[in-house]
Every structure is written in C-alpha cells, then in structure tokens.
Amino acid sequence: MKVLSKKLDQFLERVLVEHEARRKTTGYTNRDMVDVLLELAEDPMLDVKLERHGVKAFTQDLLAGGTESSAVTVEWAMSELLKKPEIFKKATKELDQVIGQNRWVMEKDIPSLPYVEAIVKETMRLHPVSPMLSPRLAREDCKVGEYDIKKGTQVLVNIWTIHIDPLIWENPNEFNPDRFIGKEIDVKGQDFELLPFGSGRRMCPGYALGLKVIQSSLANLLHGFNWSLPGEVKPEELDMEEIYGLSTPRKFPLVVIAEPRLPLGLYNSMI
Numbered sequence: 448m449k450v451l452s453k454k455l456d457q458f459l460e461r462v463l464v465e466h467e468a469r470r471k472t473t474g475y476t477n478r479d480m481v482d483v484l485l486e487l488a489e490d491p492m493l494d495v496k497l498e499r500h501g502v503k504a505f506t507q508d509l510l511a512g513g514t515e516s517s518a519v520t521v522e523w524a525m526s527e528l529l530k531k532p533e534i535f536k537k538a539t540k541e542l543d544q545v546i547g548q549n550r551w552v553m554e555k556d557i558p559s560l561p562y563v564e565a566i567v568k569e570t571m572r573l574h575p576v577s578p579m580l581s582p583r584l585a586r587e588d589c590k591v592g593e594y595d596i597k598k599g600t601q602v603l604v605n606i607w608t609i610h611i612d613p614l615i616w617e618n619p620n621e622f623n624p625d626r627f628i629g630k631e632i633d634v635k636g637q638d639f640e641l642l643p644f645g646s647g648r649r650m651c652p653g654y655a656l657g658l659k660v661i662q663s664s665l666a667n668l669l670h671g672f673n674w675s676l677p678g679e680v681k682p683e684e685l686d687m688e689e690i691y692g693l694s695t696p697r698k699f700p701l702v703v704i705a706e707p708r709l710p711l712g713l714y715n716s717m718i
C-alpha cells in the first residue's frame with residue numbers, strides 16, 4: 448500500500464508541476480480541473496484554505512471516483528441495448544428527432560432526451576457500480592423498517608437487492624427503461640428504491656459530474672454510430688457476467704463493431 452501511495456504521489460506531483468509551469472506562460476487560460484483547483488489554492492479569501500496537497504487529493508478523487516465508474520456504466524448500457532434492439536431503435540429515434548443528423552449531442556441537450564435519461568437510470572438500477580454502499584455506524588439505537596439497530600452497529604446497505612426487489616419493481620430483472628417514463632424517481636439520493644450514488648452525508652459527491660459524463664457519452668455513442676455484435680454472436684447469447692471489486696465491471700470486455708451514422712465531416716471535427 449505504501450509503495451502504491453508513493454507511486455501515485457509521484458504521478459500527481461508530476462501533473463501539478465506540469466500545470467504550474469503552464470500557469471506561468473503568457474496568454475495562459477484555465478484548461479482543466481487541475482487548473483481550476485490550482486487557481487482556488489491561490490485564493491486568500493476562501494473560507495477553508497485549499498493547500499497544494501488538497502489539490503493533489505481532489506485530483507486523485509477525480510481519477511479514482513470519476514473515470515472507472517462512468518466507463519463501466521456506459522459499457523453496461525451498451526451491453527443491455529445490444530441485447531434489446533427495439534430499445535436501441537427507440538433511443539436513436541429520440542436522438543434523431545431532438546438533435547438531427549448534423550451535430551453531436553451537447554450537455555445542454557440532455558433534459559430534452561428523456562428516453563436516454565431513462566436508459567441511464569435503468570442501467571444504474573440493474574448494474575450499480577457500487578452494489579454495497581460505504582459502511583455506516585449507528586450513532587444511537589434506532590429502528591429501520593422492522594429492524595431494531597443497536598448503537599454502535601455497523602450497517603451495510605445492499606442497494607443491489609433494493610434495485611431488484613420484486614416488491615418495488617415489476618419484472619425486476621428485465622431491462623426496461625420505459626418503467627421510468629412519466630415517473631419522478633431519480634438517482635439523487637432522495638428516492639430510496641434507486642440509490643446508485645448512495646444517499647445522505649456520505650453520498651457520492653461527484654454524482655452530478657458522473658451523471659453528466661454518462662448521459663453525454665452514451666447519447667453520443669448512440670447518436671454517432673450504428674453498433675453490432677461481431678460474427679456469429681447473437682444478442683441473446685451476449686455474456687452478461689460481472690465481477691465484483693472496487694467497481695462492478697463486465698467479466699469480459701464488450702466487443703462491438705461501430706459504423707458511422709452521421710455525415711463524415713462531423714467525425715473529423717472531433718479529432
């Protein structure tokens with residue numbers, strides 16, 4: 448652990464040194480989150496002073512919490528959609544109607560894409576990145592539902608079982624984004640039947656960023672490409688095994704074929 452921590456610190460140190468050097472060049476503007484954090488660290492007016500090691504810690508949080516979780520969720524969404532071509536088509540139809548064929552999806556488009564939002568919720572219901580929330584400790588005797596919990600008890604919340612509880616969800620194991628259409632259920636920690644980002648004080652602090660990254664990346668993948676499974680793999684045969692570790696990714700990476708579905712000039716503008 449110590450070796451790993453040292454290696455990580457060396458990496459973060461290099462990132463900061465590079466950013467600090469660029470800050471001294473003429474015509475400098477903030478380009479990324481590290482730039483913004485370094486600027487905040489120079490602000491003497493902050494209520495809570497941000498130190499240089501705090502910038503490193505935030506950067507590490509962003510890398511650890513913000514990359515794998517979003518990538519894993521997008522990969523599960525694509526896997527579910529490849530198994531259900533009718534849902535795939537419905538999403539593409541929404542994208543064509545709202546965005547058209549001549550541009551990419553932007554962050555501000557997301558509220559106009561309720562079906563894509565529903566796909567993300569349904570993916571997070573069936574494939575929560577973190578099926579067990581961070582452990583909690585009861586600070587006083589309490590009652591949760593029918594359970595008496597003594598002060599000092601460690602409580603583990605298993606959201607995976609909540610997300611597939613047949614008392615809450617109809618056909619809980621079926622991937623069906625339509626279950627969210629016209630419903631108020633959200634993933635922001637207020638609806639206890641759907642808690643992919645947890646809830647309360649220890650809820651994921653990066654949920655807004657994570658959600659935006661997932662929705663925008665998925666929307667653009669669906670909008671920009673036709674997707675198919677390679678060779679003889681039939682949708683119903685696609686392996687959906689998962690592994691449980693720091694996150695819950697597919698056991699075997701998803702292998703797919705992508706073909707452009709928008710005017711070719713749009714792909715050049717992405718490079």
Ligand code: HEM
Pocket residue numbers: 508509512513514516517520576577580581582642643644645646647648649650651652653654656657658661
């Ligand atoms: C798909 C995206 C993400 C998912 C599904 C996710 C999920 C979670 C969950 C379930 C927790 C535990 C919450 C609890 O126990 O109540 C958590 C904690 C945390 N997440 Fe995320 N997260 C995501 C993205 C991010 C991003 C983008 C960041 C950073 C920018 C981040 C940083 C953190 C941190 C630092 C904690 C620990 C909070 C604490 O213990 O006080 N996460 N996340």
